[in-house]
Amino acid sequence: MILIGLPAYNEEEALARLLPDIAAAMEEARLPYRVLVVDDGSADRTAEIVRSCAEGVNLKLVQHPQNLGLGAAIQTLMRTALEDLADGDVLVTMDADGTHRPALIAPMIQKIREGADVVIASRYQPGARVVGVSGFRNFMSSGAALLFRTLAPVRGARDYTCGYRAYSAGILRRMAEVYGANLTTESGFACMVDLLLKLGCLGAVVVEVPMILRYDLKPGASKMQVGKTVRRTLGLLWRHRLRPSREGRVASRE
Numbered sequence: 001m002i003l004i005g006l007p008a009y010n011e012e013e014a015l016a017r018l019l020p021d022i023a024a025a026m027e028e029a030r031l032p033y034r035v036l037v038v039d040d041g042s043a044d045r046t047a048e049i050v051r052s053c054a055e056g057v058n059l060k061l062v063q064h065p066q067n068l069g070l071g072a073a074i075q076t077l078m079r080t081a082l083e084d085l086a087d088g089d090v091l092v093t094m095d096a097d098g099t100h101r102p103a104l105i106a107p108m109i110q111k112i113r114e115g116a117d118v119v120i121a122s123r124y125q126p127g128a129r130v131v132g133v134s135g136f137r138n139f140m141s142s143g144a145a146l147l148f149r150t151l152a153p154v155r156g157a158r159d160y161t162c163g164y165r166a167y168s169a170g171i172l173r174r175m176a177e178v179y180g181a182n183l184t185t186e187s188g189f190a191c192m193v194d195l196l197l198k199l200g201c202l203g204a205v206v207v208e209v210p211m212i213l214r215y216d217l218k219p220g221a222s223k224m225q226v227g228k229t230v231r232r233t234l235g236l237l238w239r240h241r242l243r244p245s246r247e248g249r250v251a252s253r254e
Contacts, residue, residue, distance in 0.1 A: 001024070001089045002033040002109060003081050007073035007163075008096035012045040013219040018098050019053040031109065033088035034084075035059035037096070038077045041067035058224040071184050071191035074163075076185055082176055085169040092166045098217045107209055108166040117171040117204040118196075120157060121164035121211035132216030148193065151237050154200035156207050160193045164211060169205050178202060189234050197240050 004022060010013060014029055019035065026033045036056055037050045041064045050061045062080055064072065074093070080134040090112050094100040100121065109117040123130055124145055130138060130157045141161075179198060184191040197205065 001086070001090045002031050002105065003036055003076040003085060003089065004033055004038045004102075004105070005038070005081060005091055005093045006096040007038050007040060007070055007077055007093070008042065008046050008050075009040045009042045009067060009070075009073070010042045010046060011047065011096040012049045014093040014098040015049050015053075015096055018096060018102070019050070019057050019059070022102045022105075023057045025105060027119065029109075031106065033058065036080060036084075036178060038073045038080070039063045040069070040073040041065060063121075066162060069187035070163075070189055071187040071194075074100050074195070075183050078172060078175075082172055087169060089169045090166055091169070091172060093163055095163050098219070099213055099215050101212065101214060104164070104209065104211060105166075110209050111209065112166055112168050115166050115205060116207045117164075118199055118206045120159050120196075120206065120208045121162055122159035122208035123162065123211060123213055124158040124206050124252040125210040127210035128212065130213045130215065132214065132218070150238050152197055152200070154196055154206060156205065157196060157200070158208060160196050161189065161201050162211070162247075163192050171199065171202070174202055174204075175199070184237065194236055197236070 006018075015037070018224065022033075022035060039047050039050065039061060047061060047063055048198070050059065060080075061075060064076065077093065085091060090109055092105055092108065094102070104121055106193070108121065111119045122128060123141070133141075138234060145158060145160060149158065152162070175198060183198075185195045186194045196206075
């Protein structure tokens with residue numbers, strides 16, 4: 001079974017299109033699936049839209065009473081997934097804003113079947129393309145990716161921040177065993193880097209597939225606070241280099 005996890009905050013417009021697109025892609029790929037939406041305290045009709053799609057999509061809705069940030073939504077998503085996933089199952093996380101296209105789920109699942117623990121939909125592999133993002137932001141993203149690979153290399157990873165990933169049930173359980181309630185300690189967008197660094201400490205087999213990022217399909221402006229995200233991510237990288245976790249050191253020796 002494939003569990004598709006969507007952390008969502010004020011995504012009523014995007015989800016109305018994305019959920020049927022997921023259903024169509026999974027039907028075409030003939031993959032059994034379920035959708036898990038974590039509504040992170042949305043102030044719009046996100047929850048209502050999700051419930052309205054329940055007839056056409058096999059889904060579950062979990063709601064935070066208030067907005068807690070992407071990190072908390074991802075943590076809730078992974079904790080809920082661990083309750084449902086059986087051996088051989090896969091969790092796929094996607095942004096709920098429509099920029100990640102669900103047709104890529106099938107090739108990501110294939111990589112898991114071939115032996116990967118984690119598959120990243122990457123902007124930095126041959127064949128990838130980014131549509132609708134300014135040249136300056138592309139430059140900043142590429143520079144950040146180079147910095148991550150230099151300061152905290154994770155074998156097989158080039159895109160540290162993309163939220164479109166597939167995780168085997170086994171690696172999620174391993175993370176829960178080692179890190180307990182702290183799957184991620186980051187509240188914002190830096191949580192994706194935090195997760196990847198921890199996966200690297202665990203020796204996870206990480207691979208990437210090229211992604212076409214359709215930022216032009218995103219309704220509304222980005223919710224990312226760029227300055228805050230940069231500061232938190234740099235702080236995270238610095239702490240990782242200075243004080244790698246005891247759990248990570250133990251895991252790397254196993």
